[in-house]
Amino acid sequence: AQSVTQPDIHITVSEGASLELRCNYSYGATPYLFWYVQSPGQGLQLLLKYFSGDTLVQGIKGFEAEFKRSQSSFNLRKPSVHWSDAAEYFCAVGPTSGTYKYIFGTGTRLKVLA
Amino acid sequence: DSGVTQTPKHLITATGQRVTLRCSPRSGDLSVYWYQQSLDQGLQFLIQYYNGEERAKGNILERFSAQQFPDLHSELNLSSLELGDSALYFCASSVRGGARNTGELFFGEGSRLTVL
Numbered sequence: 001a002q003s004v005t006q007p008d009i010h011i012t013v014s015e016g017a018s019l020e021l022r023c024n025y026s027y028g029a030t031p032y033l034f035w036y037v038q039s040p041g042q043g044l045q046l047l048l049k050y051f052s053g054d055t056l057v058q059g060i061k062g063f064e065a066e067f068k069r070s071q072s073s074f075n076l077r078k079p080s081v082h083w084s085d086a087a088e089y090f091c092a093v094g095p096t097s098g099t100y101k102y103i104f105g106t107g108t109r110l111k112v113l114a
Numbered sequence: 115d116s117g118v119t120q121t122p123k124h125l126i127t128a129t130g131q132r133v134t135l136r137c138s139p140r141s142g143d144l145s146v147y148w149y150q151q152s153l154d155q156g157l158q159f160l161i162q163y164y165n166g167e168e169r170a171k172g173n174i175l176e177r178f179s180a181q182q183f184p185d186l187h188s189e190l191n192l193s194s195l196e197l198g199d200s201a202l203y204f205c206a207s208s209v210r211g212g213a214r215n216t217g218e219l220f221f222g223e224g225s226r227l228t229v230l
Contacts (some may be wrong), residue, residue, distance in 0.1 A: 020136065021135075034218055034219075035220075041223075042223060043116060043221035043222050043223040044157075044204070044221040044223070045116070046218050046219075046220075049218050090157065092219075094218075100162055100169045100170040101159055101172065102159070102206075103154070103159070104149075104157040104159075106156040106157075107157070
């Protein structure tokens with residue numbers, strides 16, 4: 001069965017510093033991968049997605065993610081974090097053959113220090 | 115604005131009661147997904163409907179049920195409520211709903227349920 005692991009529950013970075021949020025997935029074939037962001041009291045907003053092709057994906061708000069098949073990873077990065085990036089970030093795997101489910105990781109809560 | 119509308123935004127009720135949460139998907143989206151988000155369980159998939167038919171079930175309790183109507187809006191019914199049912203309930207929609215759905219999910223802002 002497919003699964004998603006986000007090993008970091010909380011991450012704190014200073015404003016202007018670089019950011020990398022980790023995501024590992026378990027699936028035999030190439031999965032459809034997503035990163036979502038949830039601000040307090042809000043729904044989840046799509047940051048970026050990977051279906052195929054170029055393994056470096058650009059998203060909104062200056063975020064990017066890199067798909068690495070050999071490491072079963074899809075880490076999210078941003079070169080310079082802004083205070084408004086403080087939120088919870090979720091990695092997800094899309095439906096695969098035989099299933100209709102989107103599976104979400106447990107999330108990483110990002111705190112940004114001024 | 116994702117285009118997915120959920121009502122009510124907040125709901126406070128007592129144990130043993132029944133509530134109905136409503137979701138209107140984005141225009142043109144055929145598939146609706148329900149998720150429960152609580153502090154200790156994270157984002158849990160409950161159930162999915164595609165064009166009126168149930169497609170997938172997740173960790174949905176027998177006390178909970180859902181349906182999707184011909185106009186594609188969906189309702190999640192929660193009955194015999196317990197304290198532990200307090201959570202944020204999200205609805206999401208996507209264009210398609212089959213396996214290998216290449217579309218992303220669009221989320222509503224959620225319905226926060228508090229059971230006292």
